[in-house]
Amino acid sequence: MKIRVGFGYDVHQLAEGEEFWLGGIKLTHRKGCIAHSDGDVLIHAICDALLGAANMRDIGYHFPDTSNDFKNIDSKILLKETVGLIAEKGFTIGNIDATIALQEPKIKPIIPEMQKVLSDVMGIELEDLAIKATTTEKLGFVGTEDGIAAYATVLIQK
Template sequence: MDLRIGFGYDMHRLQKGRELWLGGIKIEHERGLAGHSDADVLIHAICDALLGAANQRDIGFHFPDSSGEYEDIDSKILLKETYRLIQEKGYQLGNIDVTVCAEQPKLNPYIPQMQQTLAAILETDVDNISIKATTSEKMGFVGREEGIAAYAVTLIRKK
């Protein structure tokens, strides 16, 4: 069986006047993530992990921030297209494991809904989507609540 592992990382600044989207769901918070798209760091990290596992470069290559086509785009659309790209190469999802680093808001109450949303997009069982939330113990840009970061690893296999 041909198995491949991919790793993804993304971070965005927090900014007033933006909505906060993580894992494909809107989370009530006084600031959202700044970016060309909806800046969903969780989904962007997953996209990079999937693309990396399939040796398909990265999210910026496929969905450049220099293109007006992707301005304010819903990252769920980017994830669906990313998954289509790896399927075209003959791969299917094994599992995903994500860690989101944020001081605020507390994300644990939202994790089940994020898992369900992502599982639906990726046409997989919720059990194949692991999401964990942590803080950075008040250290660094995450600790100062300047931004949010996400790390993702994924396993894909040949169909």
């Protein structure tokens, strides 16, 4: 068995009046992500980690923000396609560990729902997807609520 590890990171600017998608779920909040797609930083970080682990470049290479094909696209579609891309190379997902850095809103209560939605999209067991949330103690662009960031580490196997 061959195993590989990948790391993904994504960030989006937050602005009032934008939709806020996170972990495949639409949140109600005064701010949302400015993005070409739906701006789901968690999904984007997971996609980058999976693609990196399979040595398949990054999310922007496969789903460029210069293409109208991906304008306002549901990131769950991108995630499903990413899982398909790594499967074409013979890889399956071992596990995923992700962290969301966000000052507001507090998302810990909806993490189980995010895990369910994303594990269903990827076709993995719920226990193979860890999602955590943190603030930056009001420091940096996350702390001032100007942006959101997500990090993901994945293990894939062939």
